Amino acid sequence: MPIVIELDVAAPWQPPASPVRPRLRRWLTVPLALVAVLALVGGSAPGRPLAPAFTLDGAVLDFLARGDSLYLARYAEPRGTLVEAYRFPGGQLRWSWVLEPGVRLVHASESRLTVADDDAAGSGPVLAGLDTENGLAVWSRPGYERVAVTDAVVLAAPPHAGSGAVPELVAFASDDGVVRWSAQVPPGTRAGGPPDIGFAPVVGSGVAVVLADGTVQVRDVDSGDLRWNVKVDVTWPVRGLLVVGDVAILYPVPQPEPAAPVAVDLGSGRVLWRAEPTARLGPCADALCDLAGSGTRAVDPRTGLHLWRQTDWHLAGTLDERHIVVTAGDPVDASTAAPAGVLDARTGRRVREFGSWRVLGSAPGLAIVQHLHSDGTSLIAKVDVETGSRTVVGVWESWLPAPRCRSTAVFVACAGTARVAVWAR
Numbered sequence: 001m002p003i004v005i006e007l008d009v010a011a012p013w014q015p016p017a018s019p020v021r022p023r024l025r026r027w028l029t030v031p032l033a034l035v036a037v038l039a040l041v042g043g044s045a046p047g048r049p050l051a052p053a054f055t056l057d058g059a060v061l062d063f064l065a066r067g068d069s070l071y072l073a074r075y076a077e078p079r080g081t082l083v084e085a086y087r088f089p090g091g092q093l094r095w096s097w098v099l100e101p102g103v104r105l106v107h108a109s110e111s112r113l114t115v116a117d118d119d120a121a122g123s124g125p126v127l128a129g130l131d132t133e134n135g136l137a138v139w140s141r142p143g144y145e146r147v148a149v150t151d152a153v154v155l156a157a158p159p160h161a162g163s164g165a166v167p168e169l170v171a172f173a174s175d176d177g178v179v180r181w182s183a184q185v186p187p188g189t190r191a192g193g194p195p196d197i198g199f200a201p202v203v204g205s206g207v208a209v210v211l212a213d214g215t216v217q218v219r220d221v222d223s224g225d226l227r228w229n230v231k232v233d234v235t236w237p238v239r240g241l242l243v244v245g246d247v248a249i250l251y252p253v254p255q256p257e258p259a260a261p262v263a264v265d266l267g268s269g270r271v272l273w274r275a276e277p278t279a280r281l282g283p284c285a286d287a288l289c290d291l292a293g294s295g296t297r298a299v300d301p302r303t304g305l306h307l308w309r310q311t312d313w314h315l316a317g318t319l320d321e322r323h324i325v326v327t328a329g330d331p332v333d334a335s336t337a338a339p340a341g342v343l344d345a346r347t348g349r350r351v352r353e354f355g356s357w358r359v360l361g362s363a364p365g366l367a368i369v370q371h372l373h374s375d376g377t378s379l380i381a382k383v384d385v386e387t388g389s390r391t392v393v394g395v396w397e398s399w400l401p402a403p404r405c406r407s408t409a410v411f412v413a414c415a416g417t418a419r420v421a422v423w424a425r
Contacts (some may be wrong), residue, residue, distance in 0.1 A: 004420035027342065050170060050394050054091025054409065056420040061085035063420065065413050066108035069094070069132060070422060072415075073105050083115065085135060088411045088422060100126075107149035112138065112174050114154055116146045125159055129177055139177025144170065144267060148207065153180060155207055155222050166190065166209065171224060181224030182242060188212030190240050208243040215264065218239065218250045230269040234262070247272065249281055249288070263304060270351030285318050285345035294327065298345060308348030308413040319362050323351060323385060333347040342367065342385050352388050357381065360414065368405040368412060370396065378412060380405070394423040 004058075062073040063082065068088045076082035081103040099115065106114040113130040127139040142157035147169065154174050157166040166189050168183040189211050193257035206218045206227055214234040218227045232250065236259060248265045252259035260283050265270040275281060280291040281299065287307060289297040295311035301406040320344060327340040341353035350406040357369035365386060371379045379394045380403075393412050396403060405415040413422045 006153050019199060030156070036053075050392075050423055052394055052421040052423050053089045054086070054422050056086070056091070056416065059418055060415045060420055062105045062405075063120070063406065063413065063415050064105050064108040064113070065387075065408045065411070066132075067110060067408055068410055070413050070420075071105055071108055071113055072412075072420065073103065074378075083113075083130075083135065085113075085132065086422075087109065089424060091422065092134075097130075106146055107154075107174070108132070109151040109174060113175060114146075114149055118145060122337070123137075124146075127154060127156055127172070129154070129174060133145070141172060141177055144172075148221075149174070150221060155221065156239075169207070169209070169219070171221065180222065183219065184222055185209060186211050188237070190238060206243070208241055208248065209239045210241045210250060211247075212237065214238060216250070216264065216269075218243060218266065228266045230266050232262075232264050232269050232271070242281070242288075244283070244286065244288060247301040249301070253350045263301065265302075275304065277284075282315075282317065283318060285324050288344045289315050289324070289345075291315060296324075296343075298348060307346060310343065310348060313341070313343065316359060317362070318345075318363055319385065322346070325359050325362065325367065340369070350383055352383070354383065355399065357383070357390075358402065360402060361407060361408040366407060368407055368414075370402065380412065381414060382407070392423065394421060407416070416425075 011110055013204040037288050058074055059268050060072050060074055062417050064071045070086045070088065072084045076084040078096045079101050080098040082096065083099055084096045085104065086092065087094050097103045097223050100117050100282050101116050102119050103117045103365055105309055106116045115128050115130060117126045124143055125145045126140060126142045127146060129138045130136065130168040140282050145159055147155040147157050150342055154170060154172045156170050158168055166185060168182065168184055180190050189209050208218045210216050214232040216228060216230045216232060219225065220227060223235060234250065237253045238250050239253045248264045248266055250262045250264060260277045261279055262273045268381050278292050278408045282291060282297055285289065288301050290297045290299055295309060296313055296315045297309040298307040300307055310326065314329055316325045316327045317337055319325050322345060324341050326343055339355055340357065340359045341355065342351045343349065344351055354369050357371050359367050360370050361368040365384065367383045367385055369381050376398055378396045379392050380394045381390050396414060401417065403416040405412060407425060410424050410425055411422050413420060
């Protein structure tokens with residue numbers, strides 16, 4: 001069933017005909033008086049809090065940022081998902097559509113906004129590519145769920161009823177939805193890691209899967225060509241895998257006790273080392289991190305040797321291919337203002353500490369941080385990870401719960417429970 005697209009009659013433009021000819025209907029129930037544009041404060045001294053370039057009132061389900069565009073997904077009454085595009089710095093509403101309920105924003109490139117609906121009103125999942133200029137559907141692919149997305153490719157698979165197995169891999173071109181390549185895989189093939197770790201199966205420009213017999217395959221995302229096709233001698237079923245460089249970490253299905261992850265050389269299929277059954281190995285920039293127990297422990301992917309351990313720092317996320325973000329408190333507890341910092345994933349060296357600034361988001365070489373004030377307000381700032389240079393970009397009017405923040409080359413956007421604020425970066 002194709003995604004239903006509804007035209008907001010309050011929009012000040014008439015969209016051109018869509019090449020997909022989506023089904024339209026008038027939408028009269030949700031007001032579009034959501035934009036409150038605030039004037040930029042010019043000539044502010046470095047570090048001085050700035051008023052937002054613009055703010056948007058209302059709860060946000062999801063949001064993406066790319067270039068000078070901010071894309072939002074909201075609830076639309078009586079039933080649906082309102083997807084909107086705004087332009088920085090003025091906050092002009094570029095387009096607004098109501099899609100099926102449950103639609104999620106998946107990825108934004110320069111020309112396409114990829115959206116997904118896992119249910120599509122009970123008729124199965126749908127993937128679609130919207131034109132970023134007008135929001136019209138350029139392509140739609142019913143019957144596929146997203147596996148991973150890049151600027152060029154949407155990697156998808158038919159639904160697999162929650163079993164974790166992927167019956168087929170299909171790569172759609174993100175600009176027009178044309179199939180670039182597809183690969184039939186044997187029953188029981190798994191892509192990605194176990195749900196409690198939740199990493200994506202795309203590593204660099206390759207996608208990794210493991211077959212039921214233990215064969216590990218890594219395909220080029222753009223072409224589907226096999227880079228590795230290695231048979232691993234395992235006697236247990238595999239529930240997922242992680243690829244780090246030329247090493248694959250295989251996660252066995254517990255039967256019935258926890259089973260130990262195994263590291264395999266992708267060149268030979270040789271088992272390199274076995275972890276403890278209690279290990280919780282996950283991605284950690286270009287290393288591995290074991291999150292079992294207290295603190296954070298890094299592990300060398302080829303040898304299994306411990307590289308370092310920080311008992312006072314907890315992994316909060318990967319910043320780039322070499323650095324990780326850590327916090328002295330619980331990384332999922334937004335009610336605390338625990339110190340945070342950046343570590344070198346290979347050495348454990350403290351590259352940068354943020355003191356009482358809490359990390360909210362990141363971009364290459366940049367961290368978005370928040371400082372809490374006793375009056376309930378907070379400051380939002382950007383930090384250059386290498387130099388430590390910190391520049392306050394704006395004031396957030398509350399600090400519980402912590403906002404979600406995204407950054408492009410020109411702006412920083414933060415979304416809370418009832419407001420989105422956008423500042424010049």
